[in-house]
Amino acid sequence: MVSWLDSIGWIAAALALSLISLCGCERSRAEPQRLATSTSAATFPVEIRQPPLPQGVATSVVDSHGLPVQLKCIACHDVRPANVDTSLPSQLDEFHQGMQIAHGKLTCVSCHQASDGYASLKLADGRSLPFAESMTLCAQCHGTQFRDYEHGAHGGMTGYWDLTRGGRTRNHCLHCHDPHQPKYPTFTPAAAPRDRFAPATFGGMHE
Amino acid sequence: MSEDTSFPNLPILGQEPTGRRGFLKACGATLGLAAWATAMKPLTEWAQDVSVDEFLQKHYRELTSDQKRAVFQRLEADCRKKHGVDVTISDPQAIPGVQFAYALNLSVCIGCRKCAEACHIENNHDRATNNSYIRVFEMEMGGIDFEKGNATYDHPVPQPGKFYMPVQCQQCENPPCVSACPIEATWQEDDGVVVVDYNWCIGCRYCEAACPYHARRFNWETPQIPAEEINPDQGYLSNRIRPQGVMEKCTFCLHRTREGKMPACLEACPTGARVFGNILDPNSEIRWVVENKRTFVLKEELGTKPRFYYFFDK
Numbered sequence: 001m002v003s004w005l006d007s008i009g010w011i012a013a014a015l016a017l018s019l020i021s022l023c024g025c026e027r028s029r030a031e032p033q034r035l036a037t038s039t040s041a042a043t044f045p046v047e048i049r050q051p052p053l054p055q056g057v058a059t060s061v062v063d064s065h066g067l068p069v070q071l072k073c074i075a076c077h078d079v080r081p082a083n084v085d086t087s088l089p090s091q092l093d094e095f096h097q098g099m100q101i102a103h104g105k106l107t108c109v110s111c112h113q114a115s116d117g118y119a120s121l122k123l124a125d126g127r128s129l130p131f132a133e134s135m136t137l138c139a140q141c142h143g144t145q146f147r148d149y150e151h152g153a154h155g156g157m158t159g160y161w162d163l164t165r166g167g168r169t170r171n172h173c174l175h176c177h178d179p180h181q182p183k184y185p186t187f188t189p190a191a192a193p194r195d196r197f198a199p200a201t202f203g204g205m206h207e
Numbered sequence: 208m209s210e211d212t213s214f215p216n217l218p219i220l221g222q223e224p225t226g227r228r229g230f231l232k233a234c235g236a237t238l239g240l241a242a243w244a245t246a247m248k249p250l251t252e253w254a255q256d257v258s259v260d261e262f263l264q265k266h267y268r269e270l271t272s273d274q275k276r277a278v279f280q281r282l283e284a285d286c287r288k289k290h291g292v293d294v295t296i297s298d299p300q301a302i303p304g305v306q307f308a309y310a311l312n313l314s315v316c317i318g319c320r321k322c323a324e325a326c327h328i329e330n331n332h333d334r335a336t337n338n339s340y341i342r343v344f345e346m347e348m349g350g351i352d353f354e355k356g357n358a359t360y361d362h363p364v365p366q367p368g369k370f371y372m373p374v375q376c377q378q379c380e381n382p383p384c385v386s387a388c389p390i391e392a393t394w395q396e397d398d399g400v401v402v403v404d405y406n407w408c409i410g411c412r413y414c415e416a417a418c419p420y421h422a423r424r425f426n427w428e429t430p431q432i433p434a435e436e437i438n439p440d441q442g443y444l445s446n447r448i449r450p451q452g453v454m455e456k457c458t459f460c461l462h463r464t465r466e467g468k469m470p471a472c473l474e475a476c477p478t479g480a481r482v483f484g485n486i487l488d489p490n491s492e493i494r495w496v497v498e499n500k501r502t503f504v505l506k507e508e509l510g511t512k513p514r515f516y517y518f519f520d521k
Binding site: 144148149151152153154155156157158159160161162164165166171176184186187188189190191192193194195 | 319320477
């Protein structure tokens with residue numbers, strides 16, 4: 001038993017070392033989608049649900065199902081030069097105008113890469129980042145939340161606490177936080193208990 | 208003639224004459240019998256629901272595995288008869304080397320009561336009372352004052368100036384409810400979960416009075432649940448449908464967690480405020496929280512040593 005545990009420990013240590021050497025200076029760009037799980041003897045994966053990627057913008061044309069036809073980003077942004085002076089949707093003449101932004105003092109080009117025709121995200125140092133890796137973008141500023149997320153202390157999940165028995169599915173930042181208005185929305189709670197300690201208005205016995 | 212007048216009402220031959228004394232005796236006996244029957248009525252009514260096997264059932268911890276199997280089969284058959292639902296009564300045992308602990312991030316909790324709702328469904332709670340093992344308090348920011356807390360709020364959450372504090376069984380290391388039980392119907396398991404043998408409990412409610420967290424509930428009535436809503440995955444010591452007149456409490460969903468799964472309340476939490484795991488595993492999430500966050504426990508001064516930790520991010 002002890003030797004078996006030992007060997008697991010050595011394998012974990014070797015893995016960790018190789019990860020560190022592989023990452024090197026690229027550590028800041030470690031892909032959160034492939035987070036090492038916290039349990040070294042993990043046999044089942046921790047999967048992060050991927051939010052839908054942006055498909056483009058809706059046009060006023062509707063298809064046979066009555067749904068608006070989506071226009072790919074590149075359809076416009078490929079032919080129109082980027083105007084990085086535009087900071088908010090309200091300054092635009094067409095498209096994206098109604099979009100509400102409530103994310104600190106960020107502007108469009110804080111996160112969207114103009115030089116790629118807005119086909120990718122932009123890291124703080126100017127490098128491009130695919131939309132599928134958006135968690136890395138969030139983590140630049142929200143380091144404490146990302147640290148908590150890495151340790152399973154932020155963000156909803158389902159599955160097994162014991163990863164040797166089964167896997168786990170975790171939410172992505174974007175499942176709860178709209179990147180343009182990241183504040184968690186207000187909503188109606190589930191029904192209150194109607195026990196004896198509840199006020200009479202809730203079916204309880206107390207006045 | 209004189210003989211006739213002395214026995215005016217004696218139509219049956221060979222019977223002893225009945226005087227006033229005899230008549231009063233008979234009346235008294237009849238009344239006494241009737242009173243006794245009335246007094247015993249609740250007992251006979253109760254006995255209709257309790258089979259001989261159930262009445263003679265031993266304490267959970269004294270049952271052999273064969274006896275347990277018979278008990279579980281009887282409970283499954285009872286459920287089929289009463290509710291028309293096929294359920295499975297499981298009896299997962301504490302995992303060696305595992306001590307469960309729970310942590311809750313009060314900075315992230317928004318008071319949506321999804322945890323309480325999930326508990327209600329998972330643990331086969333009575334539908335009419337909307338019972339749950341979790342009570343979510345809407346608290347005034349600036350302190351932890353339950354006197355100002357409101358557990359029955361009904362407005363959009365989160366409200367400014369408030370924080371939300373779900374309270375459930377703290378699975379104390381030093382549980383006052385266990386000490387209070389006069390018949391050892393409740394005890395602490397090796398993984399730290401405090402359980403109740405619903406078939407041994409007499410419903411005296413001493414444990415309810417002893418618990419400083421008001422985590423225990425009494426079944427005033429038999430829980431009423433529509434057949435299609437009954438959770439068929441039931442544990443003997445956890446979420447099986449409780450009988451009337453017994454205590455019940457949160458068991459950290461032991462029928463799930465002893466199989467390695469997350470508790471139902473954690474899975475329902477949309478914000479990830481809840482962290483659960485094995486505190487003995489140095490790599491577990493719960494261990495990281497306890498080591499790295501400024502956690503606190505409720506009513507620490509009572510010395511109950513809860514296994515349920517609360518923390519704020521900032």
